[in-house]
Amino acid sequence: METPKKPALLKRYRLKPYLPRHVAIIMDGNGRWAKKRHLPRIAGHRAGAHSIREIVRLSGELGLEALTLYAFSTENWKRPRQEVGLLMQLLKQYLRNEVEELLQNNVRLQTIGNIQDLPAGIRAELKKSIEMTSRCTGLKLVLALSYSGRTDLTHAVQAIARQVKTGRLKPESITEKTIEGALSTRDLPEVDLLIRTSGEMRVSNFLLWELAYSEFHITKTLWPDFRTPHFIAALRDFQTRQRRFGGVESIVGSVASWAH
Numbered sequence: 001m002e003t004p005k006k007p008a009l010l011k012r013y014r015l016k017p018y019l020p021r022h023v024a025i026i027m028d029g030n031g032r033w034a035k036k037r038h039l040p041r042i043a044g045h046r047a048g049a050h051s052i053r054e055i056v057r058l059s060g061e062l063g064l065e066a067l068t069l070y071a072f073s074t075e076n077w078k079r080p081r082q083e084v085g086l087l088m089q090l091l092k093q094y095l096r097n098e099v100e101e102l103l104q105n106n107v108r109l110q111t112i113g114n115i116q117d118l119p120a121g122i123r124a125e126l127k128k129s130i131e132m133t134s135r136c137t138g139l140k141l142v143l144a145l146s147y148s149g150r151t152d153l154t155h156a157v158q159a160i161a162r163q164v165k166t167g168r169l170k171p172e173s174i175t176e177k178t179i180e181g182a183l184s185t186r187d188l189p190e191v192d193l194l195i196r197t198s199g200e201m202r203v204s205n206f207l208l209w210e211l212a213y214s215e216f217h218i219t220k221t222l223w224p225d226f227r228t229p230h231f232i233a234a235l236r237d238f239q240t241r242q243r244r245f246g247g248v249e250s251i252v253g254s255v256a257s258w259a260h
């Protein structure tokens, strides 16, 4: 996607023109960041929200099509009640403070995950921000909230089974496209790049189907420290990869969808 700032940013950061269309991030290490500073865990989450702000803005300016952030997993409900409550408050604050900035940057907010699990106040705030940004045509910012890749796949299987039961679909007609079309990410491009901060080598139940051919960039940087230079390093790393999608020849820069 071309944006007014893209050419200057590519030059400034010595990036090649083909960028990932869709970047997904597992934002990890907020707790360790806080612990190193003898601060409560919530201070790490608060600093993490600043990283989100910077990375969202840069992604929009660079013309990425989608940025999916793993903000709260279904497993995160197991954290102490106080931490969960504070995380929800932070999310609410983020939505309230950021909606103007999202509008200014033409960013459209979306969510994936079991939104019905979230407190009513958060759902209302989400609904408002989603509606307010619904006509934005730039970056799609996708917050994964109460998200589980396995649950999303389970819901997709249930939806497909219902179509089979009513006779609208034959089992032998089910293809990968049918499954893709039943996932919550159906209107997003393929995930080209997955970034995970804080050095853990796990997928943690994130986008299980969608990560099939993604490039992985794992950095030891903790999420609250992950800012513009780290994101640019991840994009540069991506641009060095030889993407073969299971074949033998690299298609870097040669596929229409890559060549923006």
Ligand code: FPP
Pocket: 027, 028, 029, 030, 031, 032, 033, 045, 046, 048, 049, 052, 070, 071, 072, 076, 090, 091, 094, 143, 223
């Ligand atoms: C993991 O750090 C991070 C999360 C639980 C999710 C990310 C949440 C934020 C960045 C907070 C703000 C979110 C929004 C949408 C405003 P961790 O606590 O697991 O870190 P640790 O592994 O070092 O303990």
